[in-house]
Amino acid sequence: MQTYFAPARRTDRRKFKNQVKEISHSPIMTALLNAVTGLIIVFNEDRQIVAVNHSFLKVMGISDPETALGLRLGEALNCVNACKPPAGCGTTPQCASCGAVIAMMAAIEDDREDEQICAFTSENNGVRSDICLRVFAKPIKVEKNRWILIFAEDITKQQFWVNMEHVFFHDINNLLTSLVGNLQLVAMQMPDREDIAQVRDTAERLCSEINIQKTLLYYKDAGYVVNRSSVSLNYIKKEFYLFISGHDALNSRRIEEDWPDSPDPRINTDAILVSRVLANMVINALEATDRGRAVRISVRINPDNVKWEIWNHKFIPSEIQRRIFQRHFSTKPGSGRGFGTYSMKLFGENYLNGKVSFTSSLDRGTSFIFQLPR
Numbered sequence: 007m008q009t010y011f012a013p014a015r016r017t018d019r020r021k022f023k024n025q026v027k028e029i030s031h032s033p034i035m036t037a038l039l040n041a042v043t044g045l046i047i048v049f050n051e052d053r054q055i056v057a058v059n060h061s062f063l064k065v066m067g068i069s070d071p072e073t074a075l076g077l078r079l080g081e082a083l084n085c086v087n088a089c090k091p092p093a094g095c096g097t098t099p100q101c102a103s104c105g106a107v108i109a110m111m112a113a114i115e116d117d118r119e120d121e122q123i124c125a126f127t128s129e130n131n132g133v134r135s136d137i138c139l140r141v142f143a144k145p146i147k148v149e150k151n152r153w154i155l156i157f158a159e160d161i162t163k164q165q166f167w168v169n170m171e172h173v174f175f176h177d178i179n180n181l182l183t184s185l186v187g188n189l190q191l192v193a194m195q196m197p198d199r200e201d202i203a204q205v206r207d208t209a210e211r212l213c214s215e216i217n218i219q220k221t222l223l224y225y226k227d228a229g230y231v232v233n234r235s236s237v238s239l240n241y242i243k244k245e246f247y248l249f250i251s252g253h254d255a256l257n258s259r260r261i262e263e264d265w266p267d268s269p270d271p272r273i274n275t276d277a278i279l280v281s282r283v284l285a286n287m288v289i290n291a292l293e294a295t296d297r298g299r300a301v302r303i304s305v306r307i308n309p310d311n312v313k314w315e316i317w318n319h320k321f322i323p324s325e326i327q328r329r330i331f332q333r334h335f336s337t338k339p340g341s342g343r344g345f346g347t348y349s350m351k352l353f354g355e356n357y358l359n360g361k362v363s364f365t366s367s368l369d370r371g372t373s374f375i376f377q378l379p380r
Contacts, residue, residue, distance in 0.1 A: 007093055011102040012111055014093030016076075017052045025050055025151070026075055029057045034148050038155075045158040051114055053078050053096055053107070056153070065160070079106050079156065083137070084128045106156070109143035113154045119144045123161075138165040175216065182213050211248045214278050232357050237277040238270045239305070239312065245281035246288075255292035263303040271307050273380055275358060280378065283354045283362070284314055286346050287374045291318040294372070311360075314376045322366040330364065350374070 007014040017025065029035050029048060039046060039059040048057040055077050066082065068074055080088035080095030088095040096107045105122030112120035124139045142157040189206040196202055243265055250256070273280075291301040295318045302317040322330065331351045354362040354376055366372040 009092050009097035010099045012096035012107050014097050015052055017050055017054055022076060025056050028151060032148055047156045049154040049156060051152060053110055055082060084130055085126045086129050106141045109141050110154055113143040113145040117145050138162045178216060185209050186213060208248055232276045234274055234276055236272050236274050238272050240270050242277050242280050245277050246284045249281055249285035250288055253289060255289050258297040259292050259295050260300045261303060262300045265305045266307055273312060275378060279353045279358055283350050283376055286350050287316040290346050291316050294318055294320045311377045311379050315373050317371060317373045319371040321368045322372050327366060
């Protein structure tokens with residue numbers, strides 16, 4: 007029979023019963039099915055289910071495993087295309103782009119492992135649901151028999167939020183582009199209005215921050231491409247203050263600073279990322295500082311680097327010091343914490359090739375130090 011992708015043939019009934027019997031009596035396969043906590047399905051070379059684990063039965067709401075035997079994956083998952091011509095699951099026009107059958111055929115025909123994303127629509131009792139699975143197919147030989155193992159992970163919620171992120175960044179970028187454009191026109195018409203220029207600069211900075219965040223979210227594995235240019239220390243200072251201006255942490259606390267006045271050295275770096283590292287250091291220091299006290303910023307120009315030191319009077323206990331740069335770790339309550347100090351290390355060292363460190367003692371307080379090559 008001509009199909010649109012995978013072969014239509016199914017295993018002879020008597021042979022299939024023998025396959026199920028062999029699987030059920032195999033100590034290796036039994037141990038594997040019992041050991042894996044995720045979803046695992048065993049197929050024969052005609053893509054029919056010969057065994058499943060308890061996790062699969064539980065997720066699918068199947069009380070009798072016998073009802074799943076002999077089915078193809080789309081049939082077991084109630085895919086809306088599983089019964090369409092010419093021969094159901096794996097053979098329809100839609101199946102040519104199905105990640106599950108693509109991975110399975112790679113294992114069957116090429117004898118190789120393959121991982122794919124499988125997006126499909128499932129229908130149960132007239133209710134349709136869009137589902138997304140990460141599917142990993144692996145061929146395996148056990149006692150002269152060849153089976154195809156499918157490991158499946160439900161990533162429907164993850165994919166939903168990834169798509170929502172794309173929509174958000176697309177829409178917010180359009181809005182900000184319009185806002186910045188209008189602010190630039192107003193600033194040109196009213197060049198003496200410093201408040202308008204400040205709002206324009208803040209909007210442009212927000213655009214840069216969102217572009218950085220979008221890049222980091224979309225290209226986690228590839229990494230953010232650092233936008234290096236020759237920038238002055240005063241420009242970095244300006245960007246830094248755009249970041250922290252109006253922050254709640256400044257309430258009843260002050261910043262004492264010691265930036266070199268002249269000459270104004272230049273650094274070949276990404277000013278946005280540098281100011282982000284510095285802002286996180288200062289905000290963390292302010293949040294740790296008692297009301298009425300000050301945080302001190304000291305900047306030193308050395309022959310081969312620029313060194314920022316952010317000091318506050320509080321001591322960090324030794325048990326917290328050991329985990330200060332650990333991702334997700336935070337001494338503050340609530341979710342979404344533990345990224346401030348982690349991001350200092352990430353941006354300052356991994357992206358900017360600098361050095362981020364700290365010292366803390368009862369008598370001298372705490373200093374976070376950022377050294378950046380010139």
